[in-house]
Amino acid sequence: MNQSAPPPAQPQPQPEPVDGNPYAQQPADGAPSAPQPGTVLPPPAPGVPYGAVPAPAPVRNNIGLGLVAAFVAAVVAGGVYGAIIGLTKHEIGWAAVGVGFLVGLAAGRFGGRNPVLPVASAVLSLGAVYVGQLVGEAMIGAKETSLSFSELFFQHFDVIQEAWKADADPLTFVFFAIAAYVAFTGARKAAL
Template sequence: MTAPEPGTDGQSVRPRMAQHYSVAPEPDAPEGYVAPGMPGAPVAGYDPVPDPAEPPAGRRRRPRRRTGLAVALSLTAMLIGALAYGAALSRAASSIGWLAIALAAAVAWPLGRIGGPNRALPPLGALLSVGGLLLGQLLGQTLRLHRLAGTPYGDLLGDALRIWRADRHPVDLAFYGIALIGGFLLTRRTAATD
């Protein structure tokens, strides 16, 4: 008995042989599709899904960081904050050391926002915050002595430093700690919000 030929009424019982093409068959995938893991570049007409982390076309990936400008603005904020803190301290009857957090925020904002995520800026923010607090306290003592004694400011600086040393309380260390930690953390946090 012989097997029927294909195309006749019955099926062929011979196993199906591999088909060879002289031209590749049409793919079942859309034009330009490259299967994951397969080498090749997309062809024209292929519209990839945009990466959500990538900015839209025409925008820069990251803003430029200006560390020098950030340090200059932070120094200016420290001096202005020290002047304001010293003026308030000379008029206050009690300690206003809790304003150290405002001074730390004024110093930390330009460092973090303009300077960006630079590792050297948070320690610098901490030091500038403590320096602003120290300058503000010395200025407050100088203004208080000038108001009481009426002598020129240049002569009062040495006296103000001696009075500042003698007038330290344990709670003042807490205010310096607030300025130190606040300056560090606020600088790092404002740099991270970009």
């Protein structure tokens, strides 16, 4: 029977220190690797207390994009606010705050730090709350009459406005003020 001896064991290449640092070793294949878990790293070099600082994010200042985003947010939030009023038959203050928040957030995130955007956000949120309240009045009126919502809202808009004036109370205008304030401050805080 012919048995051959196993081939002689070849020594495994050992990782070498990188730049004289015994903790940062480079494997035999040449690719650098991270230190092993539990390895105590040496203190940083004198005069360099911290690692590299990343560059700051670029500041957005796109007024057009901010205004478009705020307008779209105002239309959507105003519609949702109107639907809430129409379904519950009540003005809900937190929903008006939500309208202002969404408009300000959209303007700040997409438009940046332009000083026009907080003011535009406040104005757009006022319009969104007003249109939302009119949509709510139209939904309530459509339930009480034989007219559809679209007929009532688009063909008898003057009737909707008269109903809104009759239902408006001081709290209605408080909701306007809160929504405008939240939109203004939200646009300033959300700006990148």
